[in-house]
Amino acid sequence: MSKDHDHSQGHDHDHGHDHTEPPSDIALRVKALESLLVEKGLVDPAALEVLIDTYEHKVGPRNGARVVAKAWSDPAFKKWLFEDATAAIASLDYTGRQGEHMEVVENTGQTHNLVVCTLCSCYPWPVLGLPPVWYKAAPYRSRAVSDPRGVLEEFGTSLPGDTEIRVWDSTSEMRYLVLPARPEGTDGWSEEQLAALVTRNSMIGVELAKSPEDGKAS
């Protein structure tokens, strides 16, 4: 069984199939629906390819990492992020769908932020791309609000007991990006070097940014 199938299916699906077996019911159903929409002239096949290519290859968490690295390096940009995140992020050309109204929340020694969407899968696409499977799935969505410390521990993130944890449930079109704390030992680093320490998970808030040692190892 491939790991891919494991994570693309519901948690209690039968996983007993592999690539040598016929396409799944859902694969056939989607294929039939796509054909119907194309034949009726309701979708343009070339547009489908552009949509897929955009989110598979162009828009992703390296965008967010650039925002974070710039905020770590440029106090004026950081100030702008807190005053008007949508405009500050747009200055780097990250705009639009699922990022129309951005808010940046900062991790400090006293506060740690964590983002979830308990009702669906709201996520800041222009800066992080499409959400990972776990972000959209029931275990995270159910427990992030009721047991955030337990959730963080599942990601290997252990915080001091006196750090306040703020969970942001994305129930409107406001989209939240976590600004992780800048790792120690990065004085004088360039924005490019800093961006390499910024993981997707650190911008959702389930992990911290990489340390310089971890950054070298990866």
Next chain:
Amino acid sequence: MNGAHDLGGMHGFGPIDPEAEDNEPIFHAEWERRAFAITLAAGSHGRWNIDMSRHARERQDPADYLRHSYYENWIAGLETLLVESGLVSEAELASGKPEGVAPKDVRAQAIKAERVAATLAKGAPTTMNIEVEAKFNTGDRVRVRNINPTGHTRAPRYARGNLGTIQEDHGVHIFADKNAHGTKEGQRLYSVRFEASDLWGEGARNKCAVYIDLWDDHLEPAA
């Protein structure tokens, strides 16, 4: 609606079991790519808005919603929206055979490849440039109304009846609960802070708070 999508605070779903960030693919099967793309492309006809899309997914039988994978829920929602909007008939959906091409003016609405980048970059802001008086001010104590509508709502069950504090006024946004049913109404949207101990009682771990975005109609003075 009190559906299976409203997951905050539920138990029993097991570990999060995340894939490693460095080698998680964006899509896990070819059909997921197609499901994603046809959903976005079909939306270009403007027959439904984002809240209608969410409501179409959450209107499924709760057992189906929970059993389905993410993009299976997207497809279930898309089929519902296509039929309800009249873009596709029940018979066409069942047979997979078109009864004819769509009218020319409808086909003209389908997004073209060369328009995709600009359309995505523009997005669909939900702020409304109208005057709506704020019912609440930053720092006000509020209670989430005990509402249980059978239609769409963005007030999660776990927050209802609980006390919180207005943290920020985000201005006037389209009210999602009505937008899902075709009425575009502007209301003030607030970030409201809830202490974990108020939401979850004695079992809550120390020093945790939840921030939820809620509109005027979701809130009443704590009084």
